[in-house]
Amino acid sequence: MSNQHTSTLRVPLVSEERTLGQLTEEICAPMERKPSRMWWVAFALAVVTLAVGVGMVTYEVSTGIGVWGLNKTIGWAFDITNFVFWVGIGHAGTLISAILFLFRQKWRTSINRAAEAMTLFAVMCAAIFPVIHMGRPWNAFWVLPYPNDRGSLWVNFRSPLLWDVFAISTYFTISAVFWYFGLIPDLATVRDRVKGGLKKAVFKVLSFGWTGSSRTWHRYETVYLLLAGLATPLVLSVHTIVSFDFATSVIPGWHTTIFPPYFVAGAVFSGFAMVLTLMIITRVVLGFEHLITIRHLENMTKVIIVTGGIVSLAYGTEFFIAWYSGNPYEKFTFMNRAFGPYAWAYWTMVTCNVVSPHLFWFKKVRTSPAAIFVLSLVINVGMWFERFVIIVTSLHRDFLPSSWSMYTPTVVEVGTFVGTFGLFFTLFLLFTRVLPIISIGEVKSVAAFARGSHAPGHASHPAHGSETPHEHPAEAPEPLPTPALAAAVVRKDMPV
Amino acid sequence: MIAVDRFNGGSKTMTLAGAVGIVGLVLTAVGFFTAPQPTMFSYLFGFTYWLGISVAAIIMVAIFHTAKAKWITILRRTMETMGSSVFVFALLVIPLLLGAKYIFPWVNHGTDWVFPGTDGVKFTEVELHHLHHKSPYLNLPFLYVRQAIYFAVWIFVSWRLRTWSMEQDTTGALELTVKQRRFSPGSLPFLALTITFAGFDWLMTLTPLWQSTIFGVYYFAGSFLAAFCVLTIATVNAQGKDEYGTLVTTAHYHNLGKLLLAFTAFWAYIAFSQFLLIWVANIPEEAGWFKLRIEGAWKPLSISLFVMGFAVPFFTLLSRNLKLKPRLLAVVAVYLLIMHAVDLYWLIWPAYSPQGPSFHWTLITSFIGVGGLAVAAAMWQARGRYTLPVKDPYISESLRYVQP
Numbered sequence: 001m002s003n004q005h006t007s008t009l010r011v012p013l014v015s016e017e018r019t020l021g022q023l024t025e026e027i028c029a030p031m032e033r034k035p036s037r038m039w040w041v042a043f044a045l046a047v048v049t050l051a052v053g054v055g056m057v058t059y060e061v062s063t064g065i066g067v068w069g070l071n072k073t074i075g076w077a078f079d080i081t082n083f084v085f086w087v088g089i090g091h092a093g094t095l096i097s098a099i100l101f102l103f104r105q106k107w108r109t110s111i112n113r114a115a116e117a118m119t120l121f122a123v124m125c126a127a128i129f130p131v132i133h134m135g136r137p138w139n140a141f142w143v144l145p146y147p148n149d150r151g152s153l154w155v156n157f158r159s160p161l162l163w164d165v166f167a168i169s170t171y172f173t174i175s176a177v178f179w180y181f182g183l184i185p186d187l188a189t190v191r192d193r194v195k196g197g198l199k200k201a202v203f204k205v206l207s208f209g210w211t212g213s214s215r216t217w218h219r220y221e222t223v224y225l226l227l228a229g230l231a232t233p234l235v236l237s238v239h240t241i242v243s244f245d246f247a248t249s250v251i252p253g254w255h256t257t258i259f260p261p262y263f264v265a266g267a268v269f270s271g272f273a274m275v276l277t278l279m280i281i282t283r284v285v286l287g288f289e290h291l292i293t294i295r296h297l298e299n300m301t302k303v304i305i306v307t308g309g310i311v312s313l314a315y316g317t318e319f320f321i322a323w324y325s326g327n328p329y330e331k332f333t334f335m336n337r338a339f340g341p342y343a344w345a346y347w348t349m350v351t352c353n354v355v356s357p358h359l360f361w362f363k364k365v366r367t368s369p370a371a372i373f374v375l376s377l378v379i380n381v382g383m384w385f386e387r388f389v390i391i392v393t394s395l396h397r398d399f400l401p402s403s404w405s406m407y408t409p410t411v412v413e414v415g416t417f418v419g420t421f422g423l424f425f426t427l428f429l430l431f432t433r434v435l436p437i438i439s440i441g442e443v444k445s446v447a448a449f450a451r452g453s454h455a456p457g458h459a460s461h462p463a464h465g466s467e468t469p470h471e472h473p474a475e476a477p478e479p480l481p482t483p484a485l486a487a488a489v490v491r492k493d494m495p496v
Numbered sequence: 497m498i499a500v501d502r503f504n505g506g507s508k509t510m511t512l513a514g515a516v517g518i519v520g521l522v523l524t525a526v527g528f529f530t531a532p533q534p535t536m537f538s539y540l541f542g543f544t545y546w547l548g549i550s551v552a553a554i555i556m557v558a559i560f561h562t563a564k565a566k567w568i569t570i571l572r573r574t575m576e577t578m579g580s581s582v583f584v585f586a587l588l589v590i591p592l593l594l595g596a597k598y599i600f601p602w603v604n605h606g607t608d609w610v611f612p613g614t615d616g617v618k619f620t621e622v623e624l625h626h627l628h629h630k631s632p633y634l635n636l637p638f639l640y641v642r643q644a645i646y647f648a649v650w651i652f653v654s655w656r657l658r659t660w661s662m663e664q665d666t667t668g669a670l671e672l673t674v675k676q677r678r679f680s681p682g683s684l685p686f687l688a689l690t691i692t693f694a695g696f697d698w699l700m701t702l703t704p705l706w707q708s709t710i711f712g713v714y715y716f717a718g719s720f721l722a723a724f725c726v727l728t729i730a731t732v733n734a735q736g737k738d739e740y741g742t743l744v745t746t747a748h749y750h751n752l753g754k755l756l757l758a759f760t761a762f763w764a765y766i767a768f769s770q771f772l773l774i775w776v777a778n779i780p781e782e783a784g785w786f787k788l789r790i791e792g793a794w795k796p797l798s799i800s801l802f803v804m805g806f807a808v809p810f811f812t813l814l815s816r817n818l819k820l821k822p823r824l825l826a827v828v829a830v831y832l833l834i835m836h837a838v839d840l841y842w843l844i845w846p847a848y849s850p851q852g853p854s855f856h857w858t859l860i861t862s863f864i865g866v867g868g869l870a871v872a873a874a875m876w877q878a879r880g881r882y883t884l885p886v887k888d889p890y891i892s893e894s895l896r897y898v899q900p
Contacts (some may be wrong), residue, residue: 120578233761236765240765240769244773246774247773247777248772248773248776248777248779250777250779255773255777255779256709256773257709257710257711257769257770257773257774258709258710258713259769259773260765260769260773261710261713261766261769262712302562302681305681306562306684307683309685309688310688313685313688313689313692314709316708317692317709317712321708321709323782324630324633324707326626326629326630327781373526494572494839
């Protein structure tokens, strides 16, 4: 992967000079030392929150979903909102690991592992909601189509909810395989570092007898590329199917053809916000600021501007077509969103999703971890409200004014939602303790010595500066005097 | 040693394309005086086909600058040149605006419109009422204003990026790269809005009582794929003196092949999303547009568009070997360009000929007429300039690009 000519204009991805050994030491350190007091505090908080969630779910399952605030008009609210929210969060992991890999974006190397783990945890959180909404979650396996003795009762293949089952289980499986596969070389590294005992035995099994020979690496990279190719369509398919849950219906505000790409963009938008939230904390707590640099954060904020822009364009198009269609129900739904009883939710959404990402146009904001952290939280809130607005405002005033109603979540619903955050952070905190959260092998491939002969001199450059040649005129390659000479300098067969 | 100088060839291509273009347009004008309505529909077909490619090329340049893509530097001049022909369309749009009443049923609130292919069917009272609701958007003066805005945005963005890029050919100033990279992301929201609404204006309002929020994305997806096809074909054929084709590596072709594959899939994804959601919901105000196309005489074309437009090229382009062979890749690109024409025909023509696919000779003349002029304009813009950004700071990295 390193036989490529790299311009000296490029700023290194690892901002401080490190040897191979140092990188291994640093990345393995958090899992080898005793947990800090901070970690224990955070973990205790997460577990307590998780316990709240478990309590709420137990109460709900033993009592019935009547303990939620749903009613005849609004039969779908908090649960599906949270489901879509969490599934959306999960998208950034696959985008970073698969699509950015295919685009050869090397800055992904220090964030992909954690983002993929985050994906798995987010999908677990998401899966809770449809399962508990079944009321009798012990019958959840009924969603699987197989010949059965329930009077041969089959699932409804025409229902997008069933497509969801397939899409999300496929997504979870492939994401888990991809994540685990990427872990194997690092698991072997950990195995080789452990002196003995149970830990050694466990990692020995987990690393599948990895030898690190060039043949092993060669096969590994081939399979990794293939898995990336397979995972790429999943980034689109999962949220496309989730959008079908709504768009295949005839409910005004739900049935619109832009939903699939718009949901996918929204998912990536919220997913990157969550990755930023987590990474900004992680890099400070674990001292990985030279691996997850400001440049990484900046790149992610740029993805947020783009996906936020797509989401805004979709909002605008929807609003325009709602008017243009001349359909009174469609028009009413959109006016009701903006000026009805849930207007506060709508304008929260607009402020958080349409307005706030534009602060990232300013370099000052893009390079300040504190500002990014705040904005990432704002976007997470905004994307939660987006789903709430789409779902609840479209339902609560339907075609029949006599059935109009309002929806307020109960303590049980809020508690369950908060509980999923407990689950998410519990899993993430455990992850930082038991596995290397940065891909050791991949980060080494972007470290200074892998950049060829000119690189070490530049490796000490802080990544905080702009990578634009404007601000680094000293780094410019020799100006090319005449075009004829230019062509001579660019011979492909000589290393320059 | 390979020396690249300013490009001075291509005069033959330019003259030929220009001649074909003028002949095509003159014949189309003749067609207009014999049969105005089919000619205007044909002209819309030729116009939206070539303009889409030109605008998509501008968007492409802006996207690659935004992403700071370096491998593509060697191909960038061609994309800039493709985009620079957009000024021709600012003139070519005039006949379309003057003849709007032949193609857009909403002109004059729909009162004069007689549905072609029927024996004098007109809008019903209810339909006229719905059309009247849309008149703040669907009226000729506002259409003119919108066209002016679209072309102002496109011409400005294309001119700005290309001028900086060419200035760098002589000065080699690094600031110019910075400027292009600063300007491009800012231009993207405007490009996205204009292409979305251009798609609405030219294609969706042919059926003014039908709407689909994804329609602008659909027009963009098809045009973007077509622009990659033109880029591939141009690169494969740019093998003459001072042309950049000789400097392109297999890795560049491989990437172009991958982009063709990705955007074939993207177009199909958008097309399928639109189809499935309208078909499954089956509500009267939307379903008609697809009912016309998936039932009766248009059905075979719709099915073949799916098979030939998606399945065949998608599975063909999966082959790695093919993507590494420039000539073969160019053949696939030509094929995809034909499919894009079928796609636009499928979008436009049922509005003129609901009873089934039909052919009018002006489809050919307007296609080669508009296309000829666009190609001639692009060649004219290319002459006397370098065919690649010779002093771009990343040109050496691009020339040395290998598959990582």
